[in-house]
Amino acid sequence: MTSYNDHSGSGASATILPFAEPQRAARDTRPLRLITCGSVDDGKSTLIGRLLWDTKAVKEDQAATLKRDSGAQNDLGLPDFALLLDGLQAEREQGITIDVAYRYFSTDRRSFIVADTPGHEQYTRNMATGASTADLAVLLTDARTGILEQTRRHATIAALMGIRQFVLAVNKIDLVGYDKAIFEKIAHDFKELAATLGVRQITAIPMSALKGENVVLSGHSAMPWYEGPTLIETLELATTRSAQTGGFRLPVQRVSRPGESFRGYQGTVAGGAVRPGDSVVVLPSGMVANVKQIVTFDLVRNAAVAGDAITLVLDRQVDVSRGDMIVSIDAQPLTGHHFDAQIVALQAGGIEPGKRYWLKSGSRRQRVSVAPLSQLELSSGKWKTHEDTLAMNAIGKVLLSFDETAIFDIYEQNRSTGAFILIDPDTLNTVAGGMITAKRSQADAAHRDGQRVVLSLPADLADQLMSTEIFAARRDEADVRRVSAARAADLMKDLEA
Numbered sequence: 276m277t278s279y280n281d282h283s284g285s286g287a288s289a290t291i292l293p294f295a296e297p298q299r300a301a302r303d304t305r306p307l308r309l310i311t312c313g314s315v316d317d318g319k320s321t322l323i324g325r326l327l328w329d330t331k332a333v334k335e336d337q338a339a340t341l342k343r344d345s346g347a348q349n350d351l352g353l354p355d356f357a358l359l360l361d362g363l364q365a366e367r368e369q370g371i372t373i374d375v376a377y378r379y380f381s382t383d384r385r386s387f388i389v390a391d392t393p394g395h396e397q398y399t400r401n402m403a404t405g406a407s408t409a410d411l412a413v414l415l416t417d418a419r420t421g422i423l424e425q426t427r428r429h430a431t432i433a434a435l436m437g438i439r440q441f442v443l444a445v446n447k448i449d450l451v452g453y454d455k456a457i458f459e460k461i462a463h464d465f466k467e468l469a470a471t472l473g474v475r476q477i478t479a480i481p482m483s484a485l486k487g488e489n490v491v492l493s494g495h496s497a498m499p500w501y502e503g504p505t506l507i508e509t510l511e512l513a514t515t516r517s518a519q520t521g522g523f524r525l526p527v528q529r530v531s532r533p534g535e536s537f538r539g540y541q542g543t544v545a546g547g548a549v550r551p552g553d554s555v556v557v558l559p560s561g562m563v564a565n566v567k568q569i570v571t572f573d574l575v576r577n578a579a580v581a582g583d584a585i586t587l588v589l590d591r592q593v594d595v596s597r598g599d600m601i602v603s604i605d606a607q608p609l610t611g612h613h614f615d616a617q618i619v620a621l622q623a624g625g626i627e628p629g630k631r632y633w634l635k636s637g638s639r640r641q642r643v644s645v646a647p648l649s650q651l652e653l654s655s656g657k658w659k660t661h662e663d664t665l666a667m668n669a670i671g672k673v674l675l676s677f678d679e680t681a682i683f684d685i686y687e688q689n690r691s692t693g694a695f696i697l698i699d700p701d702t703l704n705t706v707a708g709g710m711i712t713a714k715r716s717q718a719d720a721a722h723r724d725g726q727r728v729v730l731s732l733p734a735d736l737a738d739q740l741m742s743t744e745i746f747a748a749r750r751d752e753a754d755v756r757r758v759s760a761a762r763a764a765d766l767m768k769d770l771e772a
């Protein structure tokens with residue numbers, strides 16, 4: 276392996292930020308999940324093909340076919356690696372919906388799972404799906420064009436989906452004469468973009484996917500000025516997302532009642548771990564119980580962890596229904612009626628303020644109203660106030676307001692219980708994907724929610740209104756502000772005018 280732990284030197288390596296703990300004793304050797312993103316023609320298929328080919332993930336018969344089929348495909352006499360992915364392409368052209376294709380390859384140090392998603396803008400949704408489980412994102416850019424809006428969009432979505440390790444693949448470097456200055460400029464631009472997204476683990480690599488330079492094999496002879504790692508070396512060193520260590524979460528999918536005496540709550544553990552004897556709380560009711568038994572298929576287990584499909588038996592009769600969440604008593608999720616979230620609008624028509632949607636998170640489905648607050652301007656990387664419809668592909672900050680208590684974790688802390696999709700109740704289409712960023716207090720939410728009725732009343736009237744039962748029942752819908760009698764009269768005049 277090259278000496279890429281040392282990035283202290285000057286020149287090309289100065290643009291590269293090393294991964295956080297490259298020297299630590301126990302390297303993370305768990306399979307790494309990555310996603311590749313790029314605009315059309317940046318060379319994504321060629322890159323993935325290269326990775327598969329040079330790590331010998333391509334079977335011999337496939338290799339022979341590839342060599343034959345791509346004989347006249349390019350003037351370098353190299354196989355057309357993109358053809359490896361052609362089967363998928365054909366399916367896409369036939370309109371068969373394939374959200375994400377997963378491909379597997381390995382070196383003697385580690386195995387990798389790469390989520391291959393189409394680059395076109397209309398497929399942003401698939402990219403979001405692929406990113407939601409990835410540890411690292413490889414963002415491709417054509418050395419001739421540098422960072423494009425699509426690169427920004429992909430980087431933003433990857434960051435929103437919680438990815439904290441980026442590789443910028445400055446591809447087709449052969450087409451700009453292996454120019455170091457061009458590479459450094461693009462790497463610099465990207466570093467600025469990543470910083471606005473809170474991502475600090477960035478490795479920029481000049482590469483030629485077509486020629487296989489700095490992908491798996493070294494590109495040193497063509498680019499002696501580059502002292503950093505190849506793509507595969509970077510991937511070997513990257514860390515997987517730390518196993519979620521937060522509290523136990525079981526979104527209840529089904530209540531099983533096979534006989535009088537047995538009642539079990541079924542679902543897939545979405546965080547933490549559980550053992551018999553643990554104290555748990557059923558949300559939203561808040562009832563407390565202890566775990567009596569953990570059953571999987573027909574086995575009784577002494578523990579279950581995130582990802583396990585289980586049936587949980589409690590030590591007492593409590594009221595639990597589908598959509599509830601059973602959680603550890605000492606590390607509970609957030610419950611409330613208002614949450615801040617970031618969303619990506621995925622459908623033509625976008626996300627309309629004031630419209631009511633279904634929000635689905637795990638097995639829970641709830642009515643929600645979505646108030647856009649701001650939108651990410653991709654050209655500048657800045658959030659701009661935007662309380663209007665979020666158009667397709669727009670990335671926005673929104674306020675979610677629920678009729679009934681909602682239960683979430685912050686996305687950074689739990690990617691299952693912190694993520695959701697929005698469904699249009701009229702078409703049943705998934706119209707947005709999103710993640711929870713914070714809980715809002717009732718008062719703060721009322722103040723900011725553009726959809727809410729705001730009543731400005733003289734203080735005594737305001738107090739009278741707020742003490743009525745009718746108002747108490749509908750407190751979520753209206754915001755009462757105490758103003759002076761004169762101000763209230765002015766406002767009334769404005770209304771009448």
Ligand SMILES: Nc1nc2c(ncn2[C@@H]2O[C@H](COP(=O)(O)OP(=O)(O)OP(=O)(O)O)[C@@H](O)[C@H]2O)c(=O)[nH]1
Pocket residue numbers: 313314315316317318319320321322349357393394395446447448449450482483484485486
């Ligand atoms: N010279 C050169 N050409 C490349 C390189 N990588 C890819 N190409 C060429 O660029 C073109 C596009 O590559 P693809 O791999 O099909 O690009 P893609 O991003 O997967 O494109 P879509 O599948 O349409 O999204 C092909 O003609 C490739 O041979 C490279 O590093 N150098």
